[in-house]
Amino acid sequence: MSDSPTSSRAAATLHDVARESGVSLATASRVLNGSQRVVAESYRERVHAAAEKLGYTANLSAQATARGTAAIVALLVADIADPYFGQIAAGVARGADEAGLVVTIAITERDPQREVRLIRALRGQRPRGLILAASRTETNEAAGLHSELESFAAGGARVVTLGSASGDHRAVLFDNRAGARELGSALAARGYRDAIVIGAAQGIRTSDDRISGFNEGFVDDGGGNIHQVIRGEFTRESGYDSVSQLLLGDLPAGTLIFAISDVVAIGIMSALRDAGRGVGEDIAVAGFDDIATGRDVRPGLTTVRVPLDELGYRLLCAVIDDEWDAAAEPKPLEVIIRGSTPER
Amino acid sequence: MSDSPTSSRAAATLHDVARESGVSLATASRVLNGSQRVVAESYRERVHAAAEKLGYTANLSAQATARGTAAIVALLVADIADPYFGQIAAGVARGADEAGLVVTIAITERDPQREVRLIRALRGQRPRGLILAASRTETNEAAGLHSELESFAAGGARVVTLGSASGDHRAVLFDNRAGARELGSALAARGYRDAIVIGAAQGIRTSDDRISGFNEGFVDDGGGNIHQVIRGEFTRESGYDSVSQLLLGDLPAGTLIFAISDVVAIGIMSALRDAGRGVGEDIAVAGFDDIATGRDVRPGLTTVRVPLDELGYRLLCAVIDDEWDAAAEPKPLEVIIRGSTPER
């Protein structure tokens, strides 16, 4: 049995392929990796045959040093185990695969300091683009986010953010405010008058937009009242804990709790149950994002659908597409009413 | 205002730093990236100052070509939006961060052909390691998985698999069989006699182990009966759909459905509800993995806890650690009883 492609000790280099097929390095490179097809057919075949035989795979790092930029897109998320970011990552990965790009992920753990540090480190990859899906805060800016992003862009990489524009970088937007407003008025129309809002810290754009949108829809348009705004984080635990800040005994049935995200809403639902209150007829709950769990929980969670996977895909497109409509309308969102907010 | 680190046009190179600080390239390299500290303190300072001033960040690709291997670990999962893989990825990312490695992800979409193709492509990164968290099947082997893995290892990268050993590569194991057995006998002890199993295709190791383990615990140890084994996939939709294969009208209350994974179990619970059956007192459901949703659903989902995050971390360790105990016992799993399987 002749030596199989896989029996060789070290990985085959382009040099090996060139020698094996009796052509120059340049020709081999042109056949295997270059774009323009300007090589004689007979040569092409020989090179491909040799590459196949040797099990050649281009060394991406070497290619990157030679070209000056790597076929990489770096993705920054707060927490990859969170379904919100998981879905986004899935969309990004799908797009990257189609475009022949490698995705590298970094986790901010929701720490602004850490985020800036990571961005700086990511620069070392000289990626084609940097996708910021993690929520950005003012603290974040203070830590030097902006200038770090600038040096990134100066290096030729495209910086793309999700949810909020930053500098003159590209951004994939969706209309948190309008979605929340629509949700607020829809719930007011269903008979709710009294609401409590569980938001995130002030200064977090997504949270601020959703809260003010909800306020517009529920109070301004719908004539309801928001009795309290509690501040927490975008996590299930935070949602669960925030309920303990409510005087649950005094909370009249028919009260609506609007949570800044589904993950938080799910935590709230659990906490209500554990505290002996019912979800739906008793205390109504609504969230935002439409993560899978909201469909599987009973009653189902009323929410605003954000097409996370699609947005992830668009983020990737924003990195690679030549033209980009900076003034594109934010993606409109769709309200989804489920059992957690029954008609009153 | 003097020029800030970020105002420069192109990224600063080591060359720039060396020139700026008046030392040789070699010295600058030693100070900034090399390991052994053998440089005079006065030089160190000057180099660091220059690097800081220029906003220098090592070009990882160049470093990789020079060193012959990249500070990368490649992670292969079936679907990053699936909480199972999301948790694993989180653990991997955490470990990688500590070790100063970059994580790159690739998605198999549960397609064996695609998986093998991806592995081949991943080789181009010359990563330090390849982590396979996606379920492997026989089809997979047929597509040439094994030889592809060999060429990977031949290149010096460490191949690590989750859940099942493959060749003489390192593997992080957990005891699916024992966990399922314990679950089976625990449920039998709670009074269940009749079960239906919703598994994955035969040949998928994880599924086979869980099914036979459950069989041992529920039938052999507990004296129960398994009336039917339905084959599907590891997805919520598959779980939902599989219920339609059941003659629900004939299904007596008190029947137990054991699903191959929580994701599948969640789908089953939804389907039961939609079909007008209750979960818990009526039809009991148990899953496997202990994903977050299982805690938030009502009744809570009985399951076997798999410490996914920790396993992900261990996978990363398996890539970088010098010593490795190949004969290590599989990680034992813990049964978690919740409301979906009340005592009868």
Added chain:
DNA sequence: TTGTAAGCGTTATCAG
């Protein structure tokens, strides 16, 4: 169309 050779940014060997 093909080959030669000069880079790309680092590392690492080997003299000083």
Added chain:
DNA sequence: CTGATAACGCTTACAA
């Protein structure tokens, strides 16, 4: 301890 200088694997003018 420091500094030339030759790799590393690949791309890409520039020649032939």
